[in-house]
Amino acid sequence: MSETITRAPRRSGPARRVGDVVFSGTSRASALLILVILAGVAIFLTVEALPVFTSGSADITGGEGFFSYVWPLVAGTVIASIIAMVVATPIAVGIALFVSHYASRRIGQTIGFVVDLLAAVPSVVFGMWGMQVFAPKLVPFFGWLEDNLGFLPFFADGSATGRTLLTAALVLAVMILPIITSVSREVFVQTPRLHEEAALALGATKWEMIRTAVIPFGTPGVIGGTMLGLGRALGETMAVAIILSPGPFTWNLIGTGNKTIPSEIALNFPEAAGLRLSELIAAGLVLFALTLAVNLIARWIVDRRSEFSGAN
């Protein structure tokens, strides 16, 4: 009797432990795999990029070392992304407010779906649309900019095809709208109901309510969403590769010229070999560092907000 009692739990004990050990081990290993993958991204890119930093500066494209090769790319990438961010943010905040405070619940959901669709359209399709439809439409606008604001270096010489950095930046703006919209909408919806009702009870109009209750509450979230959008714009490849007709760096935004890091990689990678390959991978490493920095700042801002909103 006593034997069977003591044996029964022993038999089920190890069996239970094996299942648990396997399961928790698998999930822990998957979690650690993420760590390994990220470390791998950094390590493998660095290893493949190393020849660039050890070889003579005369061998690098342009003949003046890696830095002078990469800075025009970085400048083009940053300029296009910042224009995209500046154009997209007010529109995205407008849509987010429309969905959260103006439209009915049903319409808001439908719009949410449409915005998600906009986010899911492949970037190559955006690029084809941008080159074939959008760029020609912008040519008269560029002509107007050249005639009226031509004294500024940005609008010195209009392109006849419209395949310029400004066009690419505007298409990027359309592409990053969804992410900024969805992050902003999420924080606007979380505005404490009591704040809104207090504002309305004091006689505020709808806009005054939004300005005094919703926007102060949502600002850190909007900034975080904007930075996420900036990160996405920095890494966007195909749309820029198709739209932009590449050239050396210029301040002129409406003429031929400029490159971005991702488009430079995409356009040159298939034919690259040897040191050129390392150059492109090194440029990719720079891009990785750039987006990493932007995303970390964005996360920091968003996390600060969540601490703040916990106090409410």
Added chain:
Amino acid sequence: MSTPTQERTTGPRMDHELDHLRGVVPSPVRPAPPHLSLMVLGGAVLATLLLHLALGRSLVLSVVIGYLLYVVGVNVAYRLTAGARVATDHTMRALIYGAFVLAIIPLISLLWTVVENGGATALNPDFLQQTMNGVTGVHDKAYVEDGAPMVGGAYHAIIGTLIITGIAALISIPVGLFTAIYLVEYGGLNRLSRAIRFLVDVMTGIPSIVAGLFAFALFGVLFGVGTKNGVAGAVALSVLMIPTVVRNSEEMLRIVPNELREAALALGVPKWRTIAKVVLPTAASGLASGITLAIARVIGETAPLLVAVGFTRVLNVNPADGPMNNLALYAYYMFTRPLNPGYRDPSIERAWAAAVLLVICVIALNLLARLIAKFFAPKTGS
């Protein structure tokens, strides 16, 4: 005694500052005449039509001017009748509605362009069943000049898309799902799971082309420099897909009520069986919909495949050997490097047809995710 006086002096000043900061000026509001904004809208529409039809301005310019007239008109009209605060309110409303319409325009234009340019070709059974093997610029010239049938299609690209995305899903779904299980069920708030959550955020921000470079570098080190094949592409896509799967799954596992876990554990069910038989089935619909969205996110990726998979015109069904094709890549190459530079139209047509297939895939996957979430949601009867 000094504290109250300080409060007295600072208190009103702060209120005053707030008024200026927030822009709320306590001014009286008068009732506006009914339908004032509609009247202004009518005037703006009239002005737009006048500009377009009578003065011959372009439609875009007329609409832009008409909208600006509406914004200014609403502001002035309400300022005169109801006061400045109501005017600001209506102006902002007009701007917010305007932002919404402005964002819808590119989406409609894009979908219209895709369907108009590629719709007919995409539905052509020949296009779906042929590869580009042996098709040259000569065929395209014959198609344009002599009306010969269009040859060459995207069969190899469709198969390539399915294989590469399939392998990426096979890698990402288990890894992502088990990571989410670790974060929710085992890790809790310990240091490792906090670090993983942070790293998943970092991973979400990796540019797609960097993921491609990573796969290329990894396979270069493992199998010799310049190795490009379908598996490398799948690895690149996994880097992009895993964080999406983790995030969506974590959210879904988190909303499974704790009572269910506790009830199972109290009955003596081992933890892994509790997760496998209670937690996962409860969250199944949400997990499936999140995974579908993750697939939708990577199915149209071009840049990582351009770098890691290479490009071919023939059918290759072996992902471990040599370059493959893929719909997005097919569209890109047809669009930027037409077979016959003198007769670009057939190639551009093929590119748009591939774009149609991609957009249909993406929309279908998004709808599917919604339907799964809606119809297979756990019954919340009790």
